[in-house]
Amino acid sequence: MRYEDIIFRKENRVATIVLNRPDSLNALGGSMREDIINAIQDVRGDKNIGALVITGAGRAFCAGGNIKEMEKMSVEVPLVERRAFVRSVSHRIITEIRNLEKPVIASINGHAIGAGCNIALACDMRIASDNAKLGVSFINMGLVSDYGGLYFLPKLVGTANALELYFTGDVIDAKEAERIGMVNKAVPPEELEKATYDLAGKIAKKAPIALGMIKEILYKGLNMDLASELDLEANAQSICLKTEDHREGVRAFLEKREPLFKGL
16 A cells, blocks of 8 residues: 555564654644554554554654644534544544554654644553653643543543643653653653664564453553453453463473464
């Protein structure tokens, strides 16, 4: 498939989506939303891929929505059509990331603002360059958050910190984002690529069936009681115990070598 507004590549069991509208700081527009969805669906169907990285070209990760497109939509597009667009395209990006049974890492190379920040928050892990800036500054445009930010951010940084960021519209640097738990790690710009792919490569070698189940159960567990979570864990463990990957893990441990998992 040809992509117009992203670069999509695969190497060493890791797929990468590069948001590629650098002249607009990778603002969401054109075919970018559809390109992201199609690339994630490709990753879902590729058994040779164990992890996905999302990053941006140039100086930004993603500057959020295209302001000119937003202005046009607010004036010219009826409410019912605006709602349908958000649900059919924007929401799908988030659900595709969360429902992908493979780990997704946001490599935040620069500004991640508004919807761009929320796409990063939807990923399973975030590594940011020290020169990155993050903000959920919708209030400055008279808007509420979309792309799931009001769901994701409180779970990462706590309710009070999330409300402060949303109420003020402040943009924070990567070190502050690391301090409050918004990103896993902040690293010097020259180390971002290595830190990202070291982590992605390490994870991509793990047992795919177990990885997918861990991701699914952990996120479901955020909204479950303990008993329900324990049931999910028990069911998943009973499945994993019958996999070839489990047997390979046991053999590798006994033979003192690295396991070679195949998703079987």
